Amino acid sequence: MVTSSELRRIGVADTMFSRGDMGAVAVRTIKASGKPVEIVRYTVPGIKDLPVACKKLFFDHGCDIVIATGMVGGKPVDKQCGHEASLGIQSVQISASRHILEVFVHEDESAGDDVRLAEIMADRTEKHAQNALDLLFNPASLTLRAGTGQRQGGPNASRVRL
Amino acid sequence: MVTSSELRRIGVADTMFSRGDMGAVAVRTIKASGKPVEIVRYTVPGIKDLPVACKKLFFDHGCDIVIATGMVGGKPVDKQCGHEASLGIQSVQISASRHILEVFVHEDESAGDDVRLAEIMADRTEKHAQNALDLLFNPASLTLRAGTGQRQGGPNASRVRL
Amino acid sequence: MVTSSELRRIGVADTMFSRGDMGAVAVRTIKASGKPVEIVRYTVPGIKDLPVACKKLFFDHGCDIVIATGMVGGKPVDKQCGHEASLGIQSVQISASRHILEVFVHEDESAGDDVRLAEIMADRTEKHAQNALDLLFNPASLTLRAGTGQRQGGPNASRVRL
Amino acid sequence: MVTSSELRRIGVADTMFSRGDMGAVAVRTIKASGKPVEIVRYTVPGIKDLPVACKKLFFDHGCDIVIATGMVGGKPVDKQCGHEASLGIQSVQISASRHILEVFVHEDESAGDDVRLAEIMADRTEKHAQNALDLLFNPASLTLRAGTGQRQGGPNASRVRL
Amino acid sequence: MVTSSELRRIGVADTMFSRGDMGAVAVRTIKASGKPVEIVRYTVPGIKDLPVACKKLFFDHGCDIVIATGMVGGKPVDKQCGHEASLGIQSVQISASRHILEVFVHEDESAGDDVRLAEIMADRTEKHAQNALDLLFNPASLTLRAGTGQRQGGPNASRVRL
Numbered sequence: 001m002v003t004s005s006e007l008r009r010i011g012v013a014d015t016m017f018s019r020g021d022m023g024a025v026a027v028r029t030i031k032a033s034g035k036p037v038e039i040v041r042y043t044v045p046g047i048k049d050l051p052v053a054c055k056k057l058f059f060d061h062g063c064d065i066v067i068a069t070g071m072v073g074g075k076p077v078d079k080q081c082g083h084e085a086s087l088g089i090q091s092v093q094i095s096a097s098r099h100i101l102e103v104f105v106h107e108d109e110s111a112g113d114d115v116r117l118a119e120i121m122a123d124r125t126e127k128h129a130q131n132a133l134d135l136l137f138n139p140a141s142l143t144l145r146a147g148t149g150q151r152q153g154g155p156n157a158s159r160v161r162l
Numbered sequence: 163m164v165t166s167s168e169l170r171r172i173g174v175a176d177t178m179f180s181r182g183d184m185g186a187v188a189v190r191t192i193k194a195s196g197k198p199v200e201i202v203r204y205t206v207p208g209i210k211d212l213p214v215a216c217k218k219l220f221f222d223h224g225c226d227i228v229i230a231t232g233m234v235g236g237k238p239v240d241k242q243c244g245h246e247a248s249l250g251i252q253s254v255q256i257s258a259s260r261h262i263l264e265v266f267v268h269e270d271e272s273a274g275d276d277v278r279l280a281e282i283m284a285d286r287t288e289k290h291a292q293n294a295l296d297l298l299f300n301p302a303s304l305t306l307r308a309g310t311g312q313r314q315g316g317p318n319a320s321r322v323r324l
Numbered sequence: 325m326v327t328s329s330e331l332r333r334i335g336v337a338d339t340m341f342s343r344g345d346m347g348a349v350a351v352r353t354i355k356a357s358g359k360p361v362e363i364v365r366y367t368v369p370g371i372k373d374l375p376v377a378c379k380k381l382f383f384d385h386g387c388d389i390v391i392a393t394g395m396v397g398g399k400p401v402d403k404q405c406g407h408e409a410s411l412g413i414q415s416v417q418i419s420a421s422r423h424i425l426e427v428f429v430h431e432d433e434s435a436g437d438d439v440r441l442a443e444i445m446a447d448r449t450e451k452h453a454q455n456a457l458d459l460l461f462n463p464a465s466l467t468l469r470a471g472t473g474q475r476q477g478g479p480n481a482s483r484v485r486l
Numbered sequence: 487m488v489t490s491s492e493l494r495r496i497g498v499a500d501t502m503f504s505r506g507d508m509g510a511v512a513v514r515t516i517k518a519s520g521k522p523v524e525i526v527r528y529t530v531p532g533i534k535d536l537p538v539a540c541k542k543l544f545f546d547h548g549c550d551i552v553i554a555t556g557m558v559g560g561k562p563v564d565k566q567c568g569h570e571a572s573l574g575i576q577s578v579q580i581s582a583s584r585h586i587l588e589v590f591v592h593e594d595e596s597a598g599d600d601v602r603l604a605e606i607m608a609d610r611t612e613k614h615a616q617n618a619l620d621l622l623f624n625p626a627s628l629t630l631r632a633g634t635g636q637r638q639g640g641p642n643a644s645r646v647r648l
Numbered sequence: 649m650v651t652s653s654e655l656r657r658i659g660v661a662d663t664m665f666s667r668g669d670m671g672a673v674a675v676r677t678i679k680a681s682g683k684p685v686e687i688v689r690y691t692v693p694g695i696k697d698l699p700v701a702c703k704k705l706f707f708d709h710g711c712d713i714v715i716a717t718g719m720v721g722g723k724p725v726d727k728q729c730g731h732e733a734s735l736g737i738q739s740v741q742i743s744a745s746r747h748i749l750e751v752f753v754h755e756d757e758s759a760g761d762d763v764r765l766a767e768i769m770a771d772r773t774e775k776h777a778q779n780a781l782d783l784l785f786n787p788a789s790l791t792l793r794a795g796t797g798q799r800q801g802g803p804n805a806s807r808v809r810l
Contacts, residue, residue, distance in 0.1 A: 020322045021309030043304040045293045045312065048248070049263060050286050052255040077268060080245055083566055086534070088252040090574040093538040094581070095256070097545060102534060106563060116224060118322040125324075131531045142529040146500050147507030150531065160506045160604040162611075176470050182484045205466040207455045207474065211428060214417040221421060223411070239430060242407055250414040275475030280484040287486075305482070338794050344808045345795030367790040369779045369798065372734070372750060374740040401754060404731055412738040429748060435649070442808040449810075496765040569728055572696070576736040579700040580743070583707060584750030588696060592725060617693045628691040632662050636693065646668045648773075 009038045011057030011066035017046040020121040022069035022103060029129035035137055047072065047104070048081050051088030058096040065132050066100045069125055074108040082106070099135055101128040105153065110115050124153035167300045170298050171200045173219030179208040181221030182283040184231035184265060191291035195224040209234065209266070210243050217293035220258040227254075227294050231287055236270040237264055244268070261297055267315065286315035332460050333362045335381030335390035346393035346447040347429060353354050353388040354454035359461055371428070375412030382420040389456050390417075390424045393449055398432040402407065406430070423459055425452040429477065448477035494622050497543030497552035503532040506607040508555035508589060521623055533558065534567050535588070537574030542581040551618050552579075554588045556612055560594040568592070583591035585621055587614040591639065615617045622644035656784050657686045659705030659714035665694040668729075668769040670717035670751060676776035685784055695720065695752070696729050699736030705742040713780050714748045717773055724754040730754070745784055749776040753801065772801035 010030055012021030027039055042053045042063045047070035057063040068089060072082035082104060093100045110117035120123050131152075134141050149157030165286045176185030188240055189201055206216045209232035219225040230251060234244035244266060254297035255262045267286050293314075296303050311319030326449030334354055346482030350364055364385045366377045371394035392413060396406035405429060417424045428429040428450050433440035455476075458465050497518055513525055518560050526547045528539045533556035535605030543549040554575060558568035568590060579586045589611050596603035617638075635643030658678055658701035662671030663765075688709045690701045705711040705785055716737060721732035730752060741748040751773050758765035782789050797805030 011188075016304055016307045016310060016312035018309045019311040019319050020324045022324065022494050023305075023308050024199070025324050025584065033576045043301075044261075044297075044309045045263070045290070045304070045314070048252070052254055052259060052261055053257055055259055062214060064615050077241075079563075079566075080241075083570070084252055085638060086567075086570045087249065087573065088256060090534070090537055090570055090577070091252070091256055094541055094574060094577055099535060099538055100529075101531070110222060114320070116320045118324050120321070122324045128531070135196045135530075139529075142502055142531070143508075143527060145502045146509050146529045147504045149505040150502035152531070155526065156599070157505050160607070162506045162511050162608045163373075178466055178469045178474035180471045181481050182438070182486045184486065185470050187486050203467060205463075205470045206423075206459075206475070207425070207452070207466070211423060213414055214421060217418055217421050239403075242403075243410075246407070246410045246414055249411065250418060253407055253414070253418055276482070276484045282486050283484070284486045290474040320480060339786045340790055340793045340796060342795045342808045343797040343805050346810065347791075347809050366792060367787075368747070369683050369749070369776070369790070369800070370782075373739070375738055375746060376747055377744065379742055379745050382810035401727075404727075405734070408731070408734045408738055411735065412742060415738070415742055437807070438808045442810050445808070446810045565725075566729075569732070572729075572732045573735065576732055576739070578694070578697055580703055580736060580739055583700065583703050585692075585697060585700055587693070614693070625691075626694070628664055629671075629689060631664045632665060632671050632691045634665045635667040636664035638693070643667050644762070646762045646769070648668045648670065648673050648753075648766050648770045 005040060006110065007036045008060070009040060010060060010065045010132060011051045011054065011063035012039055012041045013050050013066055013068040014041070014043050014058060015046050015050065015070045016043060018069065018071035020071070020118055022121050022125045024123040025122055026067045026069060026129045029126045033133050035133055047085040050085055051092050054089060054100050055092045055096070058092070058098055065098055065136055067103060067129055067132050068100050069103040072106045073102055099132070099162070101132045103128045109153070120153045127152040169198045169200060171202060171223070171225045172294060173202045173216065173223060173225035174201055175212050175215040175219060175228055175230045176205050177208050177212065178205060179290060180231065182233070182280055184283050184287045187284055187287040188229045188231060188291045191288045195295050197295055208243070211245040212247055213254050216262050217254045217258070220254070220260055224242065227260055227298055229265060229291055229294050231265040234266055234268045254318035261294070265290045265293045267283070271315070282315040289314040296317045303319050331360045331362060333364060333385070333387045334456060335378065335385060336363055336365045336386035337370045337374050337377045337381060337390055337392040338365070338367050339369060339370050339374065339394045342393065342395035344395070344442055346445050346449045349446055349449040350391045350393060350453045353450045354457065357457050358443070359457055370405070371409040374409055375416050377422050378413060379416045379420070382416070382422055383434050389422055389460055391427060391453055392424050393427040396430045398430070423456070425456045444477045450463055451476040493522045493524060495526060495547070495549045496618060497540065497549035499526045499536050499543060499546060499552055499554045500527070500529050501532050501536065501556045504530060504557035506554065506557070506604055507628045508607050510616045511608055511611040515612045516619065519619050521619055529620045533565070533571040536571055537578050537634070540575060540584070540586050541578045544578070544584055551584055551622055553589060553615055553618050554586050555589040557634060558590055558592045566571055587616045587618045602639045606639040613638040640644070651802055655684045655686060657688060657709070657711045657803050658780060659702065659711035660687055660689045661698050661701045661714055661716040662689070662691050663694050663698065663718045664691060666717065666719035668719070668766055669781060670773045673773040674715045674717060674777045675772055677774045678781065681781050683781055694729070695733040698733055700741050702737060702748050703744070705738045706740070706746055711748055713784055714750060715777055715780050716748050717751040720754045723763060749780045749782070751776045756802070768801045774798040
């Protein structure tokens with residue numbers, strides 16, 4: 001197990017487009033962990049504005065890792081935007097050699113049920129905020145769960161033995 | 163709240179292909195704000211010419227942010243062009259570490275109603291021009307609206323509480 | 325209006341795959357303009373060979389702008405090739421900070437009518453060759469036509485007032 | 487035949503999302519080969535986190551080659567994630583000039599049969615771990631099998647003579 | 649006509665996945681030409697391993713041009729792999745400013761007829777190997793055939809006059 005008492009900086013990028021405040025959930029989860037971290041929050045209009053926000057969180061604000069939250073609308077053009085945002089996020093994390101935990105919720109995951117939508121948003125954000133903390137402070141804990149069907153936004157999947 | 167009296171430069175990239183003059187709406191909205199900005203306008207034939215125009219607005223003209231407006235035609239090949247343009251715009255803003263507000267209107271959003279098409283074009287351009295100003299002069303105002311379902315080109319979406 | 329008497333260099337990239345000699349049309353249109361330009365022509369097998377040809381026209385041959393002509397076949401795999409070529413062309417023009425006017429004609433635009441195919445090829449090439457000249461010698465003339473529904477390969481679209 | 491007694495370093499990147507522990511199979515296969523290698527294992531939440539993990543395995547951990555294992559879920563959004571991860575993996579290996587053997591299993595390859603899913607996961611991982619060893623220690627052995635319909639995750643395909 | 653007696657180096661990248669040995673056909677065609685060339689062959693498991701192989705052929709082995717042969721399977725996931733490989737190949741040739749002739753055969757082009765599959769593989773490889781030689785030793789010969797409907801893997805298409 002790897003531990004560190006060194007202060008780390010976590011970026012939280014989020015959008016005004018999202019119908020739920022996932023950025024606030026990420027901030028709340030990180031703070032509740034009691035880990036020695038500073039948080040930098042950066043809000044943009046929509047998901048396609050997230051990649052450059054992440055780049056600035058890494059290169060202008062010195063973040064060690066970023067959690068990028070966003071909601072993808074239900075129309076085909078929205079899904080294409082999600083794809084473009086994800087490719088941008090790939091590009092930024094590769095250039096920075098640092099992780100971006102992409103916490104995207106598709107509006108149609110909840111089949112029009114807003115209570116369910118809120119549950120998915122909160123659960124996925126909380127679990128990925130914890131993943132970000134684990135990658136920073138305890139990466140070995142991820143290998144202990146390798147290949148175990150971990151899910152964010154719902155229950156874990158069943159395992160198969162190899 | 164972050165404010166600044168320093169002169170900023172905003173690029174407005176637009177196309178001859180678009181059936182409405184969204185570039186002019188962007189210029190008008192920025193000027194009406196009374197903010198201390200210079201505007202550089204750069205018109206290209208179509209949306210696939212926008213990414214390099216944005217690059218030149220950043221690197222040759224010193225813009226701090228760019229608003230890129232364009233209309234995406236209704237045929238599959240047009241939508242593919244829109245996708246290619248959007249990926250180029252991702253690449254440019256990541257390399258420049260500066261935002262490009264992409265204001266794309268899909269011709270088929272209005273279902274053939276030109277009055278509606280004009281309304282979408284004007285509303286989306288005005289709101290994203292304001293977003294550009296907020297990112298430059300008052301970024302904290304975006305976080306105040308994080309996760310509130312903000313939309314451009316139509317009414318905002320309903321919020322869900324997390 | 326911006327004018328210049330300085331000699332400029334225009335690259336014309338084209339393919340053996342195309343069923344019509346759009347490269348020759350581009351050369352003819354540029355020469356007929358009487359503008360002070362040198363033309364460098366570079367022919368490749370197919371559209372996926374165009375991006376690197378454009379890169380060489382910029383970096384090895386010193387071109388200020390490139391017109392890249394090609395025909396996209398009618399099968400799904402051909403359309404995917406067109407998409408890949410277009411993404412490569414985006415990448416090259418962004419890295420060079422110079423425009424590539426992409427003049428692609430899809431074989432299925434003419435619904436099997438070869439006379440129509442030839443008309444589309446010629447019209448689109450001539451208009452984009454003129455666009456290239458305008459971008460080099462008179463960029464302000466594009467802004468005068470911003471948002472006016474300009475089309476290449478057929479008649480212009482109707483305008484909507486914003 | 488190329489051989490080497492020099493110690494080489496192989497990265498194994500894997501995910502918590504996968505329903506089977508392919509990373510462990512890769513490690514086991516490499517160790518059983520008796521080749522002079524060190525293994526560095528790096529576990530991430532899901533496949534979209536693999537590209538930057540691979541980059542770090544190359545640039546921070548000095549790996550000569552990486553095996554990246556992951557499971558792609560059965561929904562359209564999962565397949566899009568797989569595509570985005572694969573494009574990121576392309577980008578990383580090109581920038582590093584080193585191979586990443588991508589061992590992705592699509593959940594729907596097994597048509598809901600978990601025994602079959604496990605077989606595919608194990609077979610594909612073992613064969614690609616061997617491919618990684620061959621690329622490092624005996625690249626000529628791949629040319630001997632060029633164009634012979636080699637498959638991972640199932641039986642080889644039939645050959646055609648050219 | 650451009651000629652050169654200078655020794656050139658051609659890379660041939662191919663795969664074990666392909667059901668036919670297109671790499672050998674490329675080597676055979678180049679040798680039969682009698683041109684002053686050295687050939688470097690590099691075999692990888694599948695098409696997604698080709699881009700980095702091409703990069704190494706350029707930067708580690710000093711190749712002037714590369715012929716990359718591969719077979720794309722008939723399932724949707726295979727076609728996606730082909731797309732990802734093609735995008736990687738675009739990226740490599742742009743960064744190297746050198747051509748990669750991509751010789752991909754889709755397994756479903758032959759509608760299950762293996763004799764036809766072999767014919768397509770051989771014809772496309774031979775013609776693109778000749779294209780590679782022409783690009784190196786006689787680029788003007790390509791312009792002489794510009795816009796003439798040249799095809800690889802089958803008969804040429806008809807021409808239209810512009």
